[in-house]
Amino acid sequence: xxxxxxxxxxxxxTLLGWGIALWLFFPIFWMILTGFKGEVEAVSSPPKLLFxxxxxxxxxxxxxxxxxxxxxxxxxxxxxxxVAALLLAIPAAYSMAxxxxxxTRGTLLWMLSTRMLPPVGVLVPIYLLARNTHLxxxxxxxxxxxxxxxxxxIVWMLFTFFREVPAPILEAGRMDGATRWxxxxxxxxxxxxxxxxxxxxxxxxxxWNEAFWSLNLTSSNAAPLTAFIASFSSPxxxxxxxxxxxxxxxxxxxxxxxxxxxxxxxxxxxxxxVK
Amino acid sequence: MQAVVEHxxxxxxxxxxxxxxxxxxxxxxxxxxxxWSLVPLGMTLWYSLLNYxxxxxxxxxxxxxxxxxxxxxxxxxxxxxxxxxxxxxxVLVISVGGGTLLAVLYDQEFFGRGIARVLVISPFFIMxxxxxxxxxxxxxxxxxxxxxxxxxxxxxxxxxxxAQFPLLTVMMIVAWEWLPFxxxxxxTAVQSxxxxxxxxxxxxxAGPVAQFRHIILPHLGRAISVVVMIETIYLLTVFAEISVxxxxxxxxxxxxxxxxxxxxxxxxxxxxxxxxxxxxxIIIANIVAVFLVRSVARNLEV
Numbered sequence: 001x002x003x004x005x006x007x008x009x010x011x012x013x014t015l016l017g018w019g020i021a022l023w024l025f026f027p028i029f030w031m032i033l034t035g036f037k038g039e040v041e042a043v044s045s046p047p048k049l050l051f052x053x054x055x056x057x058x059x060x061x062x063x064x065x066x067x068x069x070x071x072x073x074x075x076x077x078x079x080x081x082x083v084a085a086l087l088l089a090i091p092a093a094y095s096m097a098x099x100x101x102x103x104t105r106g107t108l109l110w111m112l113s114t115r116m117l118p119p120v121g122v123l124v125p126i127y128l129l130a131r132n133t134h135l136x137x138x139x140x141x142x143x144x145x146x147x148x149x150x151x152x153x154i155v156w157m158l159f160t161f162f163r164e165v166p167a168p169i170l171e172a173g174r175m176d177g178a179t180r181w182x183x184x185x186x187x188x189x190x191x192x193x194x195x196x197x198x199x200x201x202x203x204x205x206x207x208w209n210e211a212f213w214s215l216n217l218t219s220s221n222a223a224p225l226t227a228f229i230a231s232f233s234s235p236x237x238x239x240x241x242x243x244x245x246x247x248x249x250x251x252x253x254x255x256x257x258x259x260x261x262x263x264x265x266x267x268x269x270x271x272x273x274v275k
Numbered sequence: 276m277q278a279v280v281e282h283x284x285x286x287x288x289x290x291x292x293x294x295x296x297x298x299x300x301x302x303x304x305x306x307x308x309x310x311w312s313l314v315p316l317g318m319t320l321w322y323s324l325l326n327y328x329x330x331x332x333x334x335x336x337x338x339x340x341x342x343x344x345x346x347x348x349x350x351x352x353x354x355x356x357x358x359x360x361x362x363x364x365x366v367l368v369i370s371v372g373g374g375t376l377l378a379v380l381y382d383q384e385f386f387g388r389g390i391a392r393v394l395v396i397s398p399f400f401i402m403x404x405x406x407x408x409x410x411x412x413x414x415x416x417x418x419x420x421x422x423x424x425x426x427x428x429x430x431x432x433x434x435x436x437x438a439q440f441p442l443l444t445v446m447m448i449v450a451w452e453w454l455p456f457x458x459x460x461x462x463t464a465v466q467s468x469x470x471x472x473x474x475x476x477x478x479x480x481a482g483p484v485a486q487f488r489h490i491i492l493p494h495l496g497r498a499i500s501v502v503v504m505i506e507t508i509y510l511l512t513v514f515a516e517i518s519v520x521x522x523x524x525x526x527x528x529x530x531x532x533x534x535x536x537x538x539x540x541x542x543x544x545x546x547x548x549x550x551x552x553x554x555x556x557i558i559i560a561n562i563v564a565v566f567l568v569r570s571v572a573r574n575l576e577v
Contacts, residue, residue: 124322230408255401266459
């Protein structure tokens with residue numbers, strides 16, 4: 001009897017686990033599938049699960065030379081913002097983790113609170129500042145804003161990772177005559193490299209998917225993939241095949257990144273509060 | 276710079292010089308964040324007191340609090356404020372409630388669990404404009420959408436979700452993006468629970484419900500507060516999902532505060548009015564932030 005209940009519970013859990021997973025993933029699966037359909041099949045009624053796959057939608061997306069332009073903008077802005085943020089955040093996190101003062105806790109919480117400033121509250125001044133400094137619709141302008149919005153979270157994450165590096169190791173280095181610079185670059189950075197890598201990864205994901213500033217601060221020159229996809233909203237959105245192919249291209253790199261790094265992301269995102 | 280290159284021979288000197296170096300290393304990040312948070316804030320406050328329209332130069336001069344008066348008595352504003360709270364609250368309830376249950380589910384051993392988990396968390400990595408278009412067109416389109424086809428297949432009339440239930444539909448799309456995030460965090464927390472503790476409880480005859488209430492749920496407190504904090508930051512300013520699917524409509528049925536300010540500023544060019552809205556948004560976010568930062572600070576060991 002007990003064995004029987006156990007087995008039926010096991011079956012129920014398996015069915016439920018897979019059912020919910022497939023249901024939540026279905027829109028993404030359908031998007032990938034529709035990208036390989038021709039426009040006629042993409043809107044066939046009822047929707048087809050089996051069809052002759054074609055690359056015509058992808059070919060059309062690539063034909064618009066613009067796709068690469070948007071993709072390049074996304075890569076340049078995301079990488080630029082991430083590198084700049086790390087350059088500012090690594091020294092700050094090092095200082096807070098290894099040279100803490102009475103104000104460290106307050107500084108960290110204050111940094112986090114700047115992240116709570118709703119972007120829409122400062123949309124008008126940022127827009128006007130960007131316009132007046134000719135940074136509107138430039139990759140530099142968008143990268144600066146992305147860098148600033150993510151900086152608090154990046155400092156927090158690095159702080160969490162640095163604190164796990166035992167201070168005696170750094171002190172040993174100092175005893176051997178290492179300068180602060182050497183201590184940071186030659187002792188700490190190699191030890192904290194996995195943490196820094198997952199911080200960089202999270203920053204890349206956040207920048208890649210950032211939509212608010214991308215849609216409001218760029219129009220054509222610097223528009224990243226988020227804006228490119230938004231341009232499909234209407235009436236072009238009715239070309240389901242092309243829409244799906246373009247969307248798949250826009251999300252694939254970051255989706256794969258996310259799959260690979262999910263474990264490290266959790267540690268980073270929870271500031272080490274959840275182990 | 277001197278403090279950075281010098282090394283300290285004695286521990287006492289190290290602590291003293293450490294202070295200077297620490298300050299020097301910390302200050303660039305602090306300064307840039309200080310400028311970033313104060314300058315636009317000051318400008319927003321100032322603009323909110325002006326008559327300022329980007330396309331109408333005849334409107335200028337000091338407006339006093341008339342922008343605020345105009346905003347606060349505008350029924351659209353109250354409506355969008357309410358929509359903002361419904362959106363944040365609804366998504367939080369769905370993602371924290373659903374996330375907790377799913378975290379327990381995906382903590383169980385079953386065939387192919389690893390792959391199922393990866394599928395569940397995937398929507399979190401999809402950019403907002405893509406997920407909005409995906410749902411609007413491929414899933415919920417009244418004629419071509421998969422959901423409509425399914426409803427027809429069982430003899431029902433398809434619903435034009437975004438026209439009939441705009442706010443609810445936007446909420447569902449946003450929840451689809453954020454539920455996986457909650458699962459990701461809460462699952463990690465559930466897994467860290469001592470399996471011996473669970474085993475002991477079962478030996479004592481605690482059923483699954485009792486185990487969940489008395490062992491798992493108390494353990495998740497911290498993780499839930501982290502989820503609520505991070506999600507609230509993002510949910511207060513949901514924008515792309517609304518812009519792409521409904522453009523705030525019909526009327527203002529799915530307009531939240533973020534979208535209202537955007538439409539005042541960049542569609543109607545009313546800088547003064549939009550800034551007043553911005554100030555209100557900042558005040559609301561700060562009220563929320565005070566509670567959040569407090570509860571999180573309690574939960575984090577800094």
